[in-house]
Amino acid sequence: EAGVAQSPRYKIIEKRQSVAFWCNPISGHATLYWYQQILGQGPKLLIQFQNNGVVDDSQLPKDRFSAERLKGVDSTLKIQPAKLEDSAVYLCASSLQGQETQYFGPGTRLLVL
């Protein structure tokens, strides 16, 4: 069974530029999560989708971050404009609907200069 796929794996941009990350969850997983992991910290939830609807985006900085999950499968997370403090690893995870175990992708490492 294929795991959670993410791309790109690495991205370097300058502040005020925009960037987008893509995630493809495990087949059949209705729930999708985006986490931000800053160096030296544990992951922090940004947004949770159930199919193509948002369940929890309370920690998403909505003035610059946006996410969508069209058709309830793939998801894209966008940052516009990026700030230095957005440098982090962005992890995507998925789970079966109603199941607590989340499966994580390899992450996208973002460096904002």
Place this chain on the structure above:
Amino acid sequence: AQSVTQPDIHITVSEGASLELRCNYSYGATPYLFWYVQSPGQGLQLLLKYFSGDTLVQGIKGFEAEFKRSQSSFNLRKPSVHWSDAAEYFCAVGARSSTLGRLYFGRGTQLTVWP
């Protein structure tokens, strides 16, 4: 407020020695508890989880963890560490909810294994 504390930022052990990584949590209700491992440049891999029942849970790679409700702890153990266990370990707590799946993570414990 929900939180997870991993008091040890970095632990060094010799190969073959026993290991215990500490995790304490604060949660408003009975939580689900997880341990994940992260190797450099990789995502998080689930080691084990506790939902209910037997408080001693077995996981992959020879790891186990014990849930102690009275101490709000979920410590991870391994009787004999292998060099390949060197990685960062994260404890996480989640809600018993059918919709809200947010996990709260500790800051992680970096494990170094000496040969």
